Amino acid sequence: MIKVLITDDEIQIRKGLRLKVDWEKEGFEIVEEATNGKEALEILENMDIDLVITDMRMPIIDGVELAKRCHIEFPHVKIIVLSGYSDFDYVRNSLKQGVKDYLLKPVAPDELEEALRKIRQEIKLEKNKEAELIRINQLANLHLQEMQEQYILYLVKEERLQPYIVKERLKQLKLEELLNVNTKAQFITVEIREYDDSIKLEELSFQMLCREIAKEQEGTYLFNDPSYTKMVQFLQLLDSETSTRTTQLVERIQQSITKYLKVDTVIGIGNVVSDLTEYRTGFISSLFAWSQSQLGTRSQVIDQTITREEVFFFSPDIEKKVTNAIEYADMHSFKENLHSILGGKKNHSVSSFSFSANHLLFLLGSQAKKYDIETNDIQNSIWNCQQNIWKLNSQHKVKDDLIMLAQLIMERVRHARFSNQTLIESVRNYVDLHYASEISLTTLSTIFHINSAHLSETFKHHVGKNFSDYLVKLRMEKATELLKDNQLKIIDVANLVGFSSSGYFSTVFKKHFGQTPVEFRNSITGSG
Incomplete structure (x- = not known):
């Protein structure tokens, strides 16, 4: 009324x-x-x-x-x-x-009725327009949220992090608080246990509920790793190393999931880290803490700090050797490094073994993601391997599982590298995820170990347009989504899709669509 x-x-x-x-x-x-x-x-x-x-x-x-x-x-x-x-x-x-x-x-009654009907029609049109604008803004905000979640996953999984580019990208995605030198971070892994795998609705409800919890908590972000389909990950920012905020968040998560989904939760709390370069270790430490949980369906919270010795043992040079072995499908080198990491250390503690095994599993998952080979069988293999690390019935079983998974991933990587079409699809998927970064053929040739001239020619042959045209088209399509959000300035949209200058962005946009970003936004919102 x-x-x-x-x-x-x-x-x-x-x-x-x-x-x-x-x-x-x-x-x-x-x-x-x-x-x-x-x-x-x-x-x-x-x-x-x-x-x-x-x-x-x-x-x-x-x-x-x-x-x-x-x-x-x-x-x-x-x-x-x-x-x-x-x-x-x-x-x-x-x-x-x-x-x-x-x-x-x-x-006169008829004159009043006529006036009221005109007003009613006008209000109806305005409310319809307002509802449509709200819907458009929600979609645009959802798009930005997805970009934020993808980038946090990128921070914990990517091999090469260039500080200047990361800093600029975080600003563009409105994640500046991650750059605060006084802010520490802690990753929290959450799993719901014992639910019917055939009922996807429950898994979706779990993710939606956790996303709502993250929105309510200041300085809290949610993301999920496709390799761990039964989990979600929280990134909690802390002003100090006090565990008060983390404790409150964990209690909120468990209470909400128990109340609304009627299932138990197993939560692993990772190490407190103080720098973006430590995010990967912080993330893996939360998986490690989760892996120390007991079998069964009762709710559990595991806060098991990894010592610096255990973290240091898996040094960057060892990580690089493992990654190169997977990249070049060198099983001999992979096995040598695996035995060195998991069997070469005297007096290997259960925790250091478990952490190192988690780290190896993580690297395998990262390579699968890079080449876009995270098929159901690989995701299931990663999960089964994770389960065996968690149960830790046998160190030999964990090693065998990691070798079998590595063989499966290496076969797919080898196929991708020797099949131009598959390789270009991997490159294309990488570009689709990182289109807003300073990305070039030279960058891609380094990441995928391909000659840049060969990459350029092969990309055009399989995609139907050269790399620069594909990148511009992709950025323009993303820009049209973001322009629907009136809360974002034109320079914000430009930055979010990879342009440092709003003027150049407007020039490219007009060339592509025949109207400026402002004109496009006005045509959508009906303003101007």
Whole structure:
């Protein structure tokens, strides 16, 4: 119902207006009355009113002054002014103050009905437009959120992190707080245990509930790794190493999931890290903590800090050797490194073995993601391997599982590298994820170990356009999604899709679509 306020200093006029039409039938509800403009303004401050019908001549504040005030303070409110013949010109001038219509006294029922129907149609159109704008903004915000989640996953999984590019990208994605030197971070792995794998709705509900929890907590982000389909990951920012915020978040997660999904949760709390370069270790440490949980379905929280010795043991040079072995499908080198990592250290503790095994599994998953070979069988193999690390019934079983998984991934990587079409699809998927970064053929040739000239020629042959044209088209498509969000400035959109200059972005956009970003946004929102 459209809510109406009648304002007139004569009670008989107010009563008469109530009787002239069937307000409910017309879609209106008279919710309040006022005897002058001052009373009307007070009511407007405290009630949600859509339409004010006001007399012209009233004590204290008259109809024209009320219309002026409404136009400024309550611009969404529609105004109909009632007047006598002697005020005709005065009323007509008042239309400039936001008055939608005026009616001469005594008001004829058919004229009032006509005025109300015009107002109703106008309000309906405005509300439809508002609802559409809200929907568009929600979609745009969802798109930005997805970009944020993908980039956090990138921070924990990518091999090469260039500090300057990472810093700029975090600013573009409105993740500046991750750059605060006084802010530490902690990763939290959450698994729901013992649910029917065939019922995907429950898994989706789990992710949606966790996403809502993350939104409620300041400095908290959610993301998920496709390699761990039964889990979600939280990134919690901390002002100090105190565990208070983390404890509160964990309690909130467990209580909500138990209440709404009726299932148990197993939560692993990772090490507190102080720098973006430590995010990978922080993430793996949360997986390691989770892997120390006990079998069964009861809810558990595991906060098991990894010592610096255990983290240091898996040094960057060892990680690089393992990655190269997977990249070049060198099983001999992989086995040598695996036995060195998992069997070469004297007095290997259970925790250091488990952490190192988790790290190896993580590297295998990263290579699978890079070449876009995270098929169901590989994801299942990763999960089964993770389960055996978690159970740790046998170190030999864990090693055998890692070798079998490595063989499977290496076969797929080898196929990707020796099949131009598969390799280009991997490159293309990488570009689709990192289109907003400073990405070039030289960068891609380094990442995928391909000659840049050969990559350029092969990319054009399989994709149908050269790399630069493909990148521009992709960035423009992403820009059209972001431009739907009026809260983002043009320079924000430019940055988010990989342009440092809004001027150059506008030039490219107009060349691509025949209109500037501002013109495109106005055509969507109906403004301008």
